[in-house]
Amino acid sequence: MAGETIAYVRVSTVEQNEERQVEMLKKYGITKWYIDKASGKNVVRTELQKLREFVREGDVVYVVDWSRLSRSVEDLLRLIQEFNGKSVKLISLKENFDTSTSMGKLMITVIGAIYEFQRAYILEAQAEGIEIAKQEGKYKGRKPIEVDNLSLICEKWIKGEITGTQAAELMSVCRTTAYKKLKQYKEQKDNEKDEKTKSQHCLQGCDKVINQ
Numbered sequence: 001m002a003g004e005t006i007a008y009v010r011v012s013t014v015e016q017n018e019e020r021q022v023e024m025l026k027k028y029g030i031t032k033w034y035i036d037k038a039s040g041k042n043v044v045r046t047e048l049q050k051l052r053e054f055v056r057e058g059d060v061v062y063v064v065d066w067s068r069l070s071r072s073v074e075d076l077l078r079l080i081q082e083f084n085g086k087s088v089k090l091i092s093l094k095e096n097f098d099t100s101t102s103m104g105k106l107m108i109t110v111i112g113a114i115y116e117f118q119r120a121y122i123l124e125a126q127a128e129g130i131e132i133a134k135q136e137g138k139y140k141g142r143k144p145i146e147v148d149n150l151s152l153i154c155e156k157w158i159k160g161e162i163t164g165t166q167a168a169e170l171m172s173v174c175r176t177t178a179y180k181k182l183k184q185y186k187e188q189k190d191n192e193k194d195e196k197t198k199s200q201h202c203l204q205g206c207d208k209v210i211n212q
Contacts, residue, residue: 003058003088008051009035009069021064024093028062049160052079057087065094072165074175077112126174154185 007030009021018035019139032054034047048069062082063069072075078097083090090099091174098104153170156162167179 003056003060004032005029006032006034006051006055006059006061008048008063009033010045010048010070011035011037021068024064025062030062052160054183055083055086056090059086059170060091061091062093064092066092066097070163070165072163072175073111075163075165077108077162084204123175125142150181150185154182156187157182158189168188 005028007022007028010017010026011018011021018037022033022035034051036045036047051061066076069079080090084099084118091097097107099108114165150171153162157164157167164179164182165175167182168175171178171181173181
């Protein structure tokens with residue numbers, strides 16, 4: 001099934017201009033463009049979110065290099081898995097990487113294994129550091145996040161406006177803690193939604209009984 005040939009361009013505050021990336025991608029017959037321009041501390045990539053919502057089976061997405069999509073291996077892997085689930089091909093020019101080829105699939109597995117190793121190492125180092133701090137009486141835990149700020153960050157993550165890594169940066173916590181908080185918030189919102197639905201059904205049932 002043939003689809004769109006899409007390009008995603010992200011310009012950092014250092015580059016300022018997207019022309020270099022656009023010129024590199026033009027030769028691939030791009031039919032649809034998504035361009036994000038960074039500004040200061042803004043981490044919301046609205047065009048990337050639009051791209052994620054738009055892509056469908058048969059589409060091909062081109063980027064100049066992986067860092068355009070994400071500077072986090074974790075978020076990059078999530079995005080690749082998301083596109084694979086939709087049968088969308090992802091191609092990075094700099095790395096000569098195509099997720100639809102056998103070599104591309106092998107590289108995804110290797111990258112995933114390296115990430116898991118790094119993650120396990122970091123968690124182990126953090127645990128050791130905390131234990132030492134506790135023994136020395138220096139560990140005070142993390143500073144709690146204000147509820148309003150936490151809600152705002154979680155809502156942006158649920159809507160896909162920011163990634164898990166970006167949420168962690170905004171919370172000033174590690175990614176593991178951030179994902180735990182994001183998951184708890186989403187579960188709480190889902191439970192509240194279910195309770196609201198049950199209440200509405202109950203009220204509707206009462207109205208029917210009263211009106212009989």
